[in-house]
Amino acid sequence: MAQKVNAVVALGKGQPVTVETILVPDPGPGEAVVKVHACGVCHTDLHYREGGINDDFPFLLGHEAAGVVEAIGEGVTGITPGDFVVLNWRAVCGDCRACRKGRPWYCFNTHNATKKMTLLSGQELAPALGIGAFAEKTLVAAGQCTKVNPAVSPQVAGLLGCGVMAGIGAAINTGGVTRGDSVAVIGCGGVGDAAIAGAQLAGAGTIIAVDTDDRKLAWARDFGATHTVNAKTSDVVETIKDLTGGFGADVVIDAVGRPETWEQAFFARDLAGTVVLVGVPTPEMTAPALPLLEYFGRGGALKSSWYGDCLPSRDFPTLVDLHLQGRLPLDKFVTEEIRLDAVETAFAKMHQGDVLRSVVVF
Structure with missing residues (x-):
């Protein structure tokens, strides 16, 4: 009934x-x-x-x-x-x-x-x-x-x-963040902060949070960001390079999903680095027009992350247990x-x- x-x-x-x-x-x-x-x-x-x-x-x-x-x-x-x-x-x-x-x-x-x-x-x-x-x-x-x-x-x-799994999975499952990696996360809402938490959980050495809101940047530090960048006052790409020895980050996660943030992510990664798009674009948005040589010359991987590429039966119980252990x-x-x-x-x-x-x- x-x-x-x-x-x-x-x-x-x-x-x-x-x-x-x-x-x-x-x-x-x-x-x-x-x-x-x-x-x-x-x-x-x-x-x-x-x-x-x-x-x-x-x-x-x-x-x-x-x-x-x-x-x-x-x-x-x-x-x-x-x-x-x-x-x-x-x-x-x-x-x-x-x-x-x-x-x-x-x-x-x-x-x-x-x-x-x-x-x-x-x-x-x-x-x-x-x-x-x-x-x-x-x-x-x-x-x-x-x-x-x-x-x-x-x-x-x-x-x-949804959101927390999307962010953690973008870092660990899609981005393959591992011990000692440098990671930059653009956009520090719920999904971006979850990506930061995932990067810390995976053992990343440098975790750079990027946003235009100082409140959100403060929240990002609570989740494990080692550095913060206000995109209103700093050049995002150059600052990320400065914080990573001039090379760029191993993994850059775009948790905003706009053409301009995706382009920042593309140029803020190291050679052979990975860009992960987890922010959801709107239908009318198009990718920036970049010379094809930029794709060839940088190598690496450009990925989109659906639901953090998660398998719920595998990931949900594990993440809950990590939380109960005080690690997440x-x-x-x-x-x-x-x-x-x-x-x-x-x-x-x-x-x-x-x-x-x-x-x-x-």
Whole structure:
């Protein structure tokens, strides 16, 4: 029998979000209902509200979530009711060309729940990233549930579901940061600071944080940045070179996703260095026109990082355990805890750069 729960819904493009009563059906085959304990407010949710993803309104927002499995559908294995899980939007299929090549973090056929959550009117909801967790309960594909150590707080664990994992993975999985490397991170919001934390965790020697906001640069030091550069007052490329013996960084991570920051990243890397694009560009943006000789003469790698190239079943439990050991300060990402009806206010704070993460706590 479908359950009535409260949830945050974007009814139309650019409209303030509202708390609505929605219907969550019983799980079908391969599905699970999860009682949500906490869910972070991510910029992607704001993109959905603004129509920046698609126009499939109304959207059930929220996707950086942790909670407890309440019910499972037919054929579900690997999770049982009562399991504490982090929700992920990469439920790998195991059978696409990427999975068959042993690279499931590039799965081309990730799946979501087939049954639909609806408004009381019966209108179907489009859950953000197939999750929709600004809700007391949500319906997901069972593969979107990743079990982790229940000793971790849900406010912290849920953040691995998107932004924090994207940043840490950009450094470790995509960028291949290792002991002694020099790393520069351009853009010190939640994803950029997570990349800094990932670089420190991997043993990087020099970690350079770049932003235009001194508040964010101060936050970056809390996550392990050894140097900071204000792009308003310093030449980013030349300063990074000065801090790396005149060579440039081994790995430069663009956590902004604009043509000008990508070009800075390109020229701020060492010969044979790596550029990682993890900031999400908008559709109209184009790459800078650079002489082809610049690509040939510098070598190295230019990479994009999808979800930190993570495999949730491998990475989420490991990162939670590192946090519980005191080696990964995930709690520092939580700026404030809020109620469900404060999501619209949290969007404004996020847009103004006043928070790293607001987290809805149920």
